[in-house]
Each structure stands twice: as structure tokens, then as C-alpha cells.
Amino acid sequence: MSETVLSSPRDAAQAASDTLVFDVSGMHCAACSARVERVLNAKPGIEAHVNLALERADVSVSGGQSADDIKAMIEKTGFGASLRQGSLSERQAQAEQVDEGREREERHSFYLFLFSALLTLPLVAPMVAHWFGAAWHMPPFVQFVLAAVVQVVVGARFYRGAASALSSGAANMDVLVAMGTSSAFLFSLYQIFALGENAVGHLYFEASAAILTLIVFGKWLEGRARRSAADALRALMGLRPREARLVSGDGAGDQMVPIEQVKTGDHVRVLPGEVVPVDGLILEGRSEFDEALLSGESEPVLHEEGEKVISGAVNGEGAVVLDVVALGDDTVLARIIRLVDQAQTGKAKMQNLADRISAVFVPIVIGLALLTFIVWLAMGGGFEAAVVAAVSVLVIACPCALGLATPTALVAGTGAAAKNGVLIRDIDVLEVAGKVTHVVFDKTGTLTEGKPSLVGINMLGASNDEAELVGAVAAVQSGSEHPLAKACVDAAKERGARMPQARGVTAHVGEGVEGTIDGKTVLIGTRAFLDRNGVDLAASEDAFAGMEQEGLSVSAVAMDGALVALLGFRDEVRAESRGAIKALKARGLKTVLLSGDAPETVRRVGEALGLDDVKGGVTPKQKLDYLTDLQQEGHVVAMVGDGLNDAPALAQADVGIAMGSGTDVAIGAAAITLMREDVGLVGAAFEIARHTYRKIWQNLFWAFVYNVIGIPLAALGLLNPAIAGAAMAFSSVSVVSNALLLRRWKA
Known part of the structure; x- marks a missing residue:
């Protein structure tokens, strides 16, 4: 990979100083994350995004609140909060500690599942035997003892979570699980006292125990899957040597x-x-x-x-x-980590509906369970059937899937993109990328190598010395990052030309540069730039045309208002550009080339690559106007560029894509950065964006459908509580697993 710059360290540090990052522990479902977010955002001057998949809160503060204030607000909602602070290395160490804690929690969940399963298997064995025609029942008191141990030991985490949620005036998944399993357990205990040994066949101890066992197992699987979704960022952070x-x-x-x-x-x-450290x-x-x-x-x-x-x-x-x-926070690796982290903690627009539903989900489910119980009694279904149906409604409802649908897909998708050289900074482009109709390219450094060389000099003043001229031109442009300026400096060094001191150097973006050497005003740039500054170009039109016919990019040089030379540069087309354009056109996209270079030179490149439209000699303002006109016509436009003069167009485009070897300004204006100098990644960026967006919608669809279908079935008494608990446990696992399929994507 060539030298790559991703963002200004100063800008990145400033952005980081405005946002506090907290690791939040104890969140189990979308209702949890929605409650934390709602409480924080209710405070003026605070904008918070809480990510359930990553278990963290990113809080932008502008109202004078301190980190301790934010931490106290999170803890007041019933969750733990730990602030990430210090340098990137220090924050990495803090994140690793949190990760180790989550690994320990996963192991604890697994051991708890094994313990619970050993006690639950004897309870469900008679039910399985009944399916095969065997009539065998465990004594009621033995069932009670086994289920009681599961209810107390395994259910403790859900009781604690429910108590914490209710104490803060809210409800979450723990409330549903605690209510559902407690109802089944207490009803079964009542049956023992009421019916004695005759209670066999009317007990639901196996349901309460199986629900807890399956949910703990589901939470273990979910935790492992959620951590796997963030493997890409974890791998990047692991590259930082100590x-x-x-x-x-x-x-x-x-x-x-x-x-x-x-x-x-x-x-x-x-x-x-x-x-490399x-x-x-x-x-x-x-x-x-x-x-x-x-x-x-x-x-x-x-x-x-x-x-x-x-x-x-x-x-x-x-x-x-x-x-x-x-080194440290100023390295390219550190900036890559910041960009990936920023994308993975963002919130897609389509998550808003899920958030609104999650905020009221649990109270609505409790209301539906109560309504189910009342209707069953009113319809003469009996107390036992009413309890079973109500318990099934409580335990099948799952707010977890809604909360995990979007963030897990974002984490997995942006992580897969980063591993393949595509950094997505603005996640809103995931929705727009699939609708792009036109892809507009800059030429130099995008479709071409961006490493032009000075191959021709037409001296128009007989008294001028070529080496002296090249040295003067290089002196004026020595501080510029423009590829043509670098080519002049390289040419001066190759010729051993003396570079005098230049004063008053002023760059005109997309046009040229001016400065003073030994009292002489030097202008270097396009024909339009020199013409606007009063330089007579009439006698040089044939010379211009001749060099452009050779496919050269031409810059004019004037001293004290007189044209003295034309400089011809050659910049080779990237080997992969032709295939990239062909692939984009195969997708039905219109491809356009806009360049400030001479129209004839640009036309030659456009014809060689087979672009649909080509325009040369355009200024940054004209690039911007071209994109705006397309957008006003109803087209969705992507812009691909790498230079300072591309920044306005990159910002205006619906999808701005910057080459990673480009300038800080260009990358800062773009929503997507390509880490390799391979324009073929443009199509790959569209593809992973489309796949990620599709996964988000798939997850949201199944999360909604699961609840829309499952809750009515449970209310109608068509689901055994244990089956309902299993469905609830695996709904979130299925959503996360579906998102993890994105990790297999390759550019």
C-alpha cells in the first residue's frame, strides 16, 4: 500500500474530545439500551447513541456536563458505566479489560447453562417420553426441588435485572422472563398444595426450568456471536505494538x-x-x-x-x-481504527422505528399477557389454561432481536469492508449506495496513477535557460501537494537545477500557483488562469494544441506577464481502471470523468476507458455544479476523487468516495475511503454497502415477524411455555448469526 493519510490528527483529536465513550454493563435487550439512550438524551446539551451489540454509549456533550455526571445518569438507570479515556493506546487497554470481563461472563453463562441443563433434563424427560407413548411421571415434590434450584440459582440474574429496571421506572426483557417463569413456578407450587399427588399432569415446573435454561444458553450463544461481529476492529487494535x-x-x-x-x-x-511499530x-x-x-x-x-x-x-x-x-494516535493505523470504530458505533436511520417500539415493548407485552389471561377466563378456558397462555405470551416476546438487528449488521458489515480495504465513515451511505445512478471520477490520482512526470518542455522565450526555468518553477511549487507540482520538483532534482527562494507564494485551487522570484512574478497553471491574469496566449495556441494532441497535461509558465514556457506531463492510466469502469457499467451505472486538465487530454483518457461522459477544463466550482445539476434531475450521484480540488464535490455527492492516498481534506469530505490505490474497490464499496443494508432489513423484518406471529400464537394457547422460551432464546441468536454471514464477504 502506498503512503496513506486518513484524517488530520488535530481534527481527530478535536472530534474525540467532544465525545465521551462509556462501556455499559448489564444491558440485556433493546429496552435496556433504549432506556439509557432516552434518559441521556432527555438532558439538554447531550446527544447519546447507545449500541446494544457493542454494549457502549457514545455521548456528545455541549451543555457543560462532566463525565462523572454522565456516568451517574447511566448508573441511575440500573447499569454499570466505565469511561474510556486517555490516548488511543490507553483506551485500547481499557477496551481489552472490558473484553476480558465479557469473556469471563460468557464462561460463567456457559457453566450456568450446564448446571441448569443437568437439573432440567430430568424434568423434561417425562414430557419427551410421553411423545413416544410412555406414561412416566416424576413425583411432584422432586419436580419442585429441581425446579426451585433452577429458579433461585439460574433465575437470580433475571430477578436482579428486573429489580434494577423496575427501580428506575422501566421494564426490560428480565421483567418478562422473571414474570413468566415465576408465574409457571408458583402456579405449579399452588397445584401441589391444592391437589397433592393428583397434581401430576397439571405441573409446569419443567416449563419454568426449561425457559431459564434455554434463555441462558441463548444468551451465551448471543454473547459469543456479538463479540465475533467486532473481530475486525479487535484485530486492528491488536496490531498496535507495545x-x-x-x-x-x-x-x-x-x-x-x-x-x-x-x-x-x-x-x-x-x-x-x-x-512495524x-x-x-x-x-x-x-x-x-x-x-x-x-x-x-x-x-x-x-x-x-x-x-x-x-x-x-x-x-x-x-x-x-x-x-x-x-507514532501513537497520529499513525495511519490509529486513524483507521478511529474510522472503523466511528462506523460501527453509528446508528442507521432504519433503526429509529425499532428504537421507538423497543421503548414501549415490554409494557405492551405485559398488557397483552394480562389481556390474554382475562380473555381465557372470560371464554371459559379455565384458570390453568389462562395462566399457561399468559406465561407463553410473556416468555416468547423478545425485544432483544429488535435491538440487535441493526448494530450487529453494521459491526459485521463495516468490519468486513475494512478487512478488504474499504473504510465506511458515514453509515447513512449504506442506504444511498444501492440507489446510485451516476459515478463521477476525477482523473489524476483516481483513474490515473497520480504520479505524473515532466516529459516535455516547450521554451517560448529564446533567452530562457531550461534548467533555470525548471528550478524556478520547482521553487514556486515546492510547498504544494499537487501531483504536477511534485513532478516539477522531482524534475528539478533530476536535472540538478538550482531552486531559488520563492516569496509570496499563493495557490489557487484547481487553477494554478503564483509567487515571486528575484523580484519577478511567476505564474504557473492553466490557460484560463494565465488569461485571467492578463497573459497573452494567442501566439501559443498551436503549441498548446500540439502537446495536448500527444496526450500530455499542459501547464503554462509566465514571468512578469509574459508567457515563457509550456510544461507537458504524462500520467499513466491505472491498470485496473478499465476493468473497474466496465464492472460499474455492467451494473447499469453511468460513468463520468470530470477533470481540470485540458479537454483533449481528458477526452483521450475517457475514450480509452470507455466512460459515458467526459468533461475537461472544469474548475472545482464547475464540478460542484455538475453534480448538483444531476441531483436536481433526480439522479443519485457518487463522486470518486483524491485531491483538495475534489473536496467540494465529494461533500456534495450523495456518496463521496476518496482514494486513501489522497489529501486529508478529500478524505475528510468523503463518506467512504479506499485503502488501496485500486479504483476497482469503488464497485466493492457499493456491494458491501448493499449487502449490509440488506442484512439490516432482513434482521428487522424477522425480528418484527417473529413477535407479530409468535405473540398471537402464544395468546391462542398454541405454544407450550417451554417451546415459547426456546423460540425467544433463539430469536436474537438467529438475528446475530444472520448478520455474521457478512464476515465472509470478499472484495
Whole structure:
């Protein structure tokens, strides 16, 4: 992977300072997360997003509330809260501690399930035997003892959760489970006292025990699946080395030191097989680096002296010495982690309906259970049948599936995308990406390599020296990040040209640059730029046309108002561009090329790639207007670019896609960043967005359908409470498992 910049460290730090991240423990269902979110958002100056799948709350604060205030508000709702703070490394360590705690909780749930299953199996064995025609019943008192142990030991977690929820004035899944199992257990106990040994056949101890056993088992499966959904982010965080091999300047040899002791400008050695601990330039050696987890590039990438390697890459067979240019929170890896984390904790618009339903779900279910009980009695169904139907309604209703439908799909989908080199920053594009009709491309650095070279110089002033001219042009452009400016600087270095000091340098985005050298005003840029500054171009039209006919990008150079030279640049088309355009057109998408380069040069590129529409000589404002016109016509537009001049169009587009090798501004304006210099990932970005969006809708559909079908069946007495409990336990597991299928996606 080439040098990649994802966002300004300063901007990222500023964004992080406005948002507090809390790990929230004790949330079991959508009603839990909805309650925390509702309580926090009710406070002026607070905007909170609570993610059930990740068990965390991201809280934006603008009203002066402290972290302790927010923590107290969360705890008041009955849940635990732990603030993530400090550097990215410190927050990573905190997240690892929380993760270890959740692993311990999973193990505890599994052991609790085994214990519960051993006690429950004897209770359900007679029911199974009855299915095969055997009439065998366990004595009522033995059933009571076994079920009582399960109810007290296994049910304790649900009673605690229910008490905590009710004490804060709300209700959650724990309330439903506690009410349902307690009703079945107490009714069975009443039957023993009322009927004695004749109570056999009228006891539901096996139902109360089976419900608790199956729900605990379901929660264990769900917890494992939820943690698996976040594997991509966990893998990225695991790439952050704790130590670096610092090269001593006094000849004392290398020394392993904590990464916190390394500073910019230090030299570190990376041996074969080691993970690169910093972003750095290779001073000595050459090697291939495995960057698969960072860019999705399956093949190792060769880097030599002078080239940049990034933290998290795994060194191959060669030892290298790096000059440290970035570390800690400023590395590319740290910024990738921030982007993935931001996407995974976001909330899709389609989750809003599920949130509104979750907020009132449990009270409605309790009301339906009570109504079921009353109707059964009124219709002459008998007290026992009324209790069984009401219990079935309580235990089959599941708010968990509603709460997990969207976040688990987002976590799995954005994680799979990141592993394949597609970073989704704005999750709202998941909905829009499937509706895109037009894909608009920039040329330089997007469809072409973005590494132009100066291949032709037309000296229009007989007295000008070519080396002197190249040195002056390079001096004016030495501070620019534009690819053509870099090509001029490289050309000056290759020719050994002297670069004088330039003063008053001013860049005009998408047009050119001006400055002063030895008292002379130097203008470098497009024809339109020089013409607007009063430079006479009439005598050079043939020279312009000739260079453009050769497929060169042409910049004009003027000194003190007189045109002195034309510079011709060649930028090769990316090898994968033709296939990428063909694939997009096969999807029925219109492809457009907009470039500030000369129309003839742009036309040649467009024809070579088979684009539907091509426009050259356009300014950043004209790019913006072109996109706006398409949108006003009802089209959904994606923009793909990498430069500063692409930023307005990237922000305006319905889906902005930036090349990862582009400028900070371009990446900051885009919703999606491609980590490899492979324009073929544009189609892959659309595909994973569409798959993720589809999974969200599938999960929401089944979560709603499950409750819409299951609750009426339970109310009609068509479901045994134990079967209802099993259905409830596995509804959320099925939603999470469906989302996890996204992890298999490959670009």
C-alpha cells in the first residue's frame, strides 16, 4: 500500500474530545439500551447513541456536563458505566479489560447453562417420553426441588435485572422472563398444595426450568456471536505494538523500549517477522510487508529506501531501519481504527422505528399477557389454561432481536469492508449506495496513477535557460501537494537545477500557483488562469494544441506577464481502471470523468476507458455544479476523487468516495475511503454497502415477524411455555448469526 493519510490528527483529536465513550454493563435487550439512550438524551446539551451489540454509549456533550455526571445518569438507570479515556493506546487497554470481563461472563453463562441443563433434563424427560407413548411421571415434590434450584440459582440474574429496571421506572426483557417463569413456578407450587399427588399432569415446573435454561444458553450463544461481529476492529487494535527496537545513536546497539518512549525523528529497527511499530521512512534495507489487515491487499508489498511503511504492517524477510515520522494516535493505523470504530458505533436511520417500539415493548407485552389471561377466563378456558397462555405470551416476546438487528449488521458489515480495504465513515451511505445512478471520477490520482512526470518542455522565450526555468518553477511549487507540482520538483532534482527562494507564494485551487522570484512574478497553471491574469496566449495556441494532441497535461509558465514556457506531463492510466469502469457499467451505472486538465487530454483518457461522459477544463466550482445539476434531475450521484480540488464535490455527492492516498481534506469530505490505490474497490464499496443494508432489513423484518406471529400464537394457547422460551432464546441468536454471514464477504 502506498503512503496513506486518513484524517488530520488535530481534527481527530478535536472530534474525540467532544465525545465521551462509556462501556455499559448489564444491558440485556433493546429496552435496556433504549432506556439509557432516552434518559441521556432527555438532558439538554447531550446527544447519546447507545449500541446494544457493542454494549457502549457514545455521548456528545455541549451543555457543560462532566463525565462523572454522565456516568451517574447511566448508573441511575440500573447499569454499570466505565469511561474510556486517555490516548488511543490507553483506551485500547481499557477496551481489552472490558473484553476480558465479557469473556469471563460468557464462561460463567456457559457453566450456568450446564448446571441448569443437568437439573432440567430430568424434568423434561417425562414430557419427551410421553411423545413416544410412555406414561412416566416424576413425583411432584422432586419436580419442585429441581425446579426451585433452577429458579433461585439460574433465575437470580433475571430477578436482579428486573429489580434494577423496575427501580428506575422501566421494564426490560428480565421483567418478562422473571414474570413468566415465576408465574409457571408458583402456579405449579399452588397445584401441589391444592391437589397433592393428583397434581401430576397439571405441573409446569419443567416449563419454568426449561425457559431459564434455554434463555441462558441463548444468551451465551448471543454473547459469543456479538463479540465475533467486532473481530475486525479487535484485530486492528491488536496490531498496535507495545514496544519498539530503538537504534542507539552512540553505538551501544539496539534497545527494546516501550512505544511511549519513542519520539518523532528517532530510528527504529524492524526485524523479519516483526510488526512495524511506527509510521516511518526506510533509511536502510528493503523488504516486503504484509498489509492485508490494513488495506485488504492479499499480496505482500515491496518497500525500499525512501519509501514509507505504516504501523501494523508485518515485515517479511528483510531487516529495515526506519526514520520515525508518526507514532501513537497520529499513525495511519490509529486513524483507521478511529474510522472503523466511528462506523460501527453509528446508528442507521432504519433503526429509529425499532428504537421507538423497543421503548414501549415490554409494557405492551405485559398488557397483552394480562389481556390474554382475562380473555381465557372470560371464554371459559379455565384458570390453568389462562395462566399457561399468559406465561407463553410473556416468555416468547423478545425485544432483544429488535435491538440487535441493526448494530450487529453494521459491526459485521463495516468490519468486513475494512478487512478488504474499504473504510465506511458515514453509515447513512449504506442506504444511498444501492440507489446510485451516476459515478463521477476525477482523473489524476483516481483513474490515473497520480504520479505524473515532466516529459516535455516547450521554451517560448529564446533567452530562457531550461534548467533555470525548471528550478524556478520547482521553487514556486515546492510547498504544494499537487501531483504536477511534485513532478516539477522531482524534475528539478533530476536535472540538478538550482531552486531559488520563492516569496509570496499563493495557490489557487484547481487553477494554478503564483509567487515571486528575484523580484519577478511567476505564474504557473492553466490557460484560463494565465488569461485571467492578463497573459497573452494567442501566439501559443498551436503549441498548446500540439502537446495536448500527444496526450500530455499542459501547464503554462509566465514571468512578469509574459508567457515563457509550456510544461507537458504524462500520467499513466491505472491498470485496473478499465476493468473497474466496465464492472460499474455492467451494473447499469453511468460513468463520468470530470477533470481540470485540458479537454483533449481528458477526452483521450475517457475514450480509452470507455466512460459515458467526459468533461475537461472544469474548475472545482464547475464540478460542484455538475453534480448538483444531476441531483436536481433526480439522479443519485457518487463522486470518486483524491485531491483538495475534489473536496467540494465529494461533500456534495450523495456518496463521496476518496482514494486513501489522497489529501486529508478529500478524505475528510468523503463518506467512504479506499485503502488501496485500486479504483476497482469503488464497485466493492457499493456491494458491501448493499449487502449490509440488506442484512439490516432482513434482521428487522424477522425480528418484527417473529413477535407479530409468535405473540398471537402464544395468546391462542398454541405454544407450550417451554417451546415459547426456546423460540425467544433463539430469536436474537438467529438475528446475530444472520448478520455474521457478512464476515465472509470478499472484495
